[in-house]
Amino acid sequence: MKKREKLALIRAHYPNAVTTIDTVNRLIDFVEERLDLEPSQIMLADSICSDDVNSIQYPVRASEFLGPFKMGGLDGFPFTGLTGMGAFASHVPDEGAVFVYYGPHIGISKEGTIGEIHRYGQHKNTGCCGAAKGALNKLINDAIVPGQLNDMDYQMNTIEQILLKEKNRILDATHPLKEATEVIYEAIDERINELVKQTKYACKYVILLGTIHINSDTDIGSFTSAKRFELIDLATNERQNLIQELLK
Numbered sequence: 001m002k003k004r005e006k007l008a009l010i011r012a013h014y015p016n017a018v019t020t021i022d023t024v025n026r027l028i029d030f031v032e033e034r035l036d037l038e039p040s041q042i043m044l045a046d047s048i049c050s051d052d053v054n055s056i057q058y059p060v061r062a063s064e065f066l067g068p069f070k071m072g073g074l075d076g077f078p079f080t081g082l083t084g085m086g087a088f089a090s091h092v093p094d095e096g097a098v099f100v101y102y103g104p105h106i107g108i109s110k111e112g113t114i115g116e117i118h119r120y121g122q123h124k125n126t127g128c129c130g131a132a133k134g135a136l137n138k139l140i141n142d143a144i145v146p147g148q149l150n151d152m153d154y155q156m157n158t159i160e161q162i163l164l165k166e167k168n169r170i171l172d173a174t175h176p177l178k179e180a181t182e183v184i185y186e187a188i189d190e191r192i193n194e195l196v197k198q199t200k201y202a203c204k205y206v207i208l209l210g211t212i213h214i215n216s217d218t219d220i221g222s223f224t225s226a227k228r229f230e231l232i233d234l235a236t237n238e239r240q241n242l243i244q245e246l247l248k
Contacts, residue, residue, distance in 0.1 A: 020221070026246055028064060043098050047072035048072045048103065049074060049076045051215075053222075097206065099209070100192060102210055103211040105128065105129050135180070148161075149161070210226070229242050
């Protein structure tokens with residue numbers, strides 16, 4: 001399948017999606033051309049799902065950044081919290097920048113099915129994101145107990161509570177799993193911005209890229225649908241919305 005065909009498959013659901021490889025390439029161009037920094041001066045943290053497919057489909061050029069520091073647990077929620085963000089912030093080069101790539105993920109199979117992908121070596125499709133699908137099934141069946149956070153399944157319970165707060169919105173949607181993913185993105189975005197606000201960085205910039213991360217079959221790859229791309233100048237606290245630069 002040609003690149004344009006792959007993009008057409010994904011853009012049927014996420015019109016601004018680009019390949020994750022192209023996203024990383026554009027980020028490297030940005031830090032070199034706009035910030036006059038080398039990728040080796042950028043400390044990368046990602047808050048994406050711990051699903052193995054995200055490691056398998058991680059772009060090779062991302063290794064030009066320092067890291068990554070892993071902030072995310074199930075479906076990308078930043079479960080490492082203030083301690084994780086603080087640790088990450090202390091690792092960045094003094095004259096460099098921190099770059100946080102975050103968001104939930106969702107699968108779209110070669111057949112166009114939302115919530116499924118065909119993984120390497122398997123004979124049938126499996127769920128992606130399995131945690132989001134599991135939480136959605138519990139939501140549909142009224143099986144989520146308000147406020148329940150069990151130590152044995154804390155991360156899953158957190159995802160369930162996030163969905164429960166927007167139950168009607170999700171269940172009334174044309175694509176409930178897609179809407180659930182949007183709800184989870186909003187919760188992650190809010191939490192990341194809270195963590196950034198409460199963390200001290202000894203560097204020049206913070207770069208935030210909030211996305212819906214889209215996985216597909218092994219031979220299709222992964223994609224990024226950007227929802228936030230901001231540069232924070234730590235000397236002035238000025239925030240610039242640069243998403244159009246990323247998407248052009």
